Amino acid sequence: MYLDDGFGTCVDKDDAVLISSQIKQDLIESGFVPKVEKSTWYPVQNLVWFWYLGSLGIDAFTVDWHGVNGWTHSVEIQELPECFFGKIHLVTDLLEGSKANSTVLKYSRGFMRGKRWATKNGISDSDILPAKSLQVALYLSGIIQESNTPSTLISAFYSLKWAHDLADLDSPTNSSLVKNILESGKRKLSKPVNKKEPITKSQLINMYERLICSI
Known part of the structure; x- marks a missing residue:
């Protein structure tokens, strides 16, 4: 049995990291084997820090924002130790205020x-x-x-x-x-x-x- 092409959303990054880790562990305990090269367990989409609350946010889902919302460093993020996962927002928050x-x-x-x-x-x-x-x-x-x-x-x-x-x-x-x-x-x-x-x-x-x- 295979599970494919699923994604999830959450209110904030910290909760997303926590829930993602829990789902991953539940799948493993249920007998599934996540495919490393295709699985992304850290949230890599953040539509708030780029478009700002109160802005129009137009075309947020119609453009390949791999360098903006998805961020060009998504691969590097996956390679970070887990202790840094909850700190990525510090970088994006500072970018927001640049x-x-x-x-x-x-x-x-x-x-x-x-x-x-x-x-x-x-x-x-x-x-x-x-x-x-x-x-x-x-x-x-x-x-x-x-x-x-x-x-x-x-x-x-x-x-x-x-x-x-x-x-x-x-x-x-x-x-x-x-x-x-x-x-x-x-x-x-x-x-x-x-x-x-x-x-x-x-x-x-x-x-x-x-x-x-x-x-």
């Missing part, structure tokens, strides 16, 4: 805009995180064509960088191609500031004479 809440909300929304662009253009979820530099260059190029100021472009760039850094993945924003697209776009969208010349003595006299004559 940016201000407003910044996280801004960047998460920016990343989701990029995700929607990728999906609309037929890019698979596996190429969204981590993203490929050429695809990101095309995405930023489209923003440049549609924008009047560099702010949207800059926000898109740093949203992608934030998501990849948070997931501890190589970011396409480190690519020279993407960096050059960013700088070119900033130059194109930045409007030159026309400094006004200081008013002269003769201009003041003329203004005064016109005002006097109009009385």
